[in-house]
Amino acid sequence: MDWDKLRIFHAVADAGSLTHAGDSLHLSQSAVSRQIRALEDSLNTTLFHRHARGLILTEQGELLFEATRAMNKRLETAEARIRDSEEEVFGQLRVTTTTGFGTLWLAPRLTKLYEKYPEMKIDLMLEERVLDLPMREADVAIRMKEPSQADLIRKRLMSIRMRMYASRNYLDDHGTPATMQDIGMHRLISLSPSSPQVSAGKLLVQQLMAQEMPSLLTVNNYFGALQAVINNLGIGVLPDYVVEDFPDLVRVLPDIESAEVPVFLAYPEELRQSKRISAFRDFVQEEVIAHRRRMRETVEGSPGHDEAQVLPE
Known part of the structure; x- marks a missing residue:
């Protein structure tokens, strides 16, 4: 099978368009089209369904694209290993x-x-x-x-825990909770229950939500939750590593935290x-x-x- 034709096929399948593939390969649309037709002829099959809105892979095209995608990843790996010199990092x-x-x-x-x-x-x-x-x-x-x-080298870096934090200004204005029940008098800021998160953090949030807070803000990532906390919106459930870079955060109910989360x-x-x-x-x-x-x-x-x-x- 012609390697050059496979390279062109992969670009077309990835882009879903002869024109876009041609732009990335610095070839005209007609040249790309000729190569695809030649590849289809050599395999005696149709690789693309042609529509006005673009190209869609046939079942046979999907099989070939899966193979070229794996080949491409392997070539990228080989290139990376070759480019890594013995003394320089680039x-x-x-x-x-x-x-x-x-x-x-x-x-x-x-x-x-x-x-x-x-x-x-x-x-x-x-x-x-x-x-x-x-x-x-x-x-x-x-x-x-x-x-x-499988086939991964892995190293445990550290452990983190999910804890509760608030800004000094928020606590000055709204008071500092002394018990878990007191959380029910504050706005809770946490990751959305539908957002991907570690089970330890989700368990802590579920425990807090059982207190029936009058107001709640859920966010789909910790960066958004942190912004709400430092802007005095409420008490947030955040990973403990944020404290180092935001010294004005105050830990709330320091006797409560999630289980350990490995990194x-x-x-x-x-x-x-x-x-x-x-x-x-x-x-x-x-x-x-x-x-x-x-x-x-x-x-x-x-x-x-x-x-x-x-x-x-």
Whole structure:
């Protein structure tokens, strides 16, 4: 099978249009069309249904596209490994993590990584969907649970807990709750029950919602919930790592928190020798160690840091 024709087929299937595929390949629409017809003739099958609104893959086209997509991922992996020199760190690194962790913890710290490796190109993909690392949807992931995909190198970075926080101004105006029942007198800010989240955080929110608050704000990510809290809208359920960068937040009901949530870094086994992966992994580990130290100093310096009550899973 002609590799060049397969490359053109993959571009057309991915774009759903001869014109768009031609633009990406720097070929005319007629040249792309000729190559597709030639490929169909060689396979003695039809790969696309042609409609006025674009192209739709046939069943046979879907089978071929699945194969070319896997081939493309493998070629990207090979290219990445070839481009990783023995002494320099450069090129693109696709990092995926949750919206909250990526926005509130990782992104603010990337300045240090770029200072050390100015030629890196990081594509930071923030979403709750778990991307397929072996299929190279991303190069490295930071997730709030141990990855279940096979052929991954994984490392536990740290643990976090969901806790309740409010701004000093909000507490000055509305008072500080002393018991769980007092939460019912305040507006609760939390992730929406329908949003993807760790079970420990969802359990804590369910416990709080049982207090029948008169007012409630739910958001589909922690960044939005944090903005509401720091703007004096109510008491929010947030991951504990936000405290370091927002010192004006006050922990509410410090004897209540979620169960422990593990944070893992993972990447494909085939990228074990990647210099970019190693640079990013070492950077994250160094930042985690520094974060732990600062959090420990904050806790030890706070008045009365008794053991918290952990809600069961």
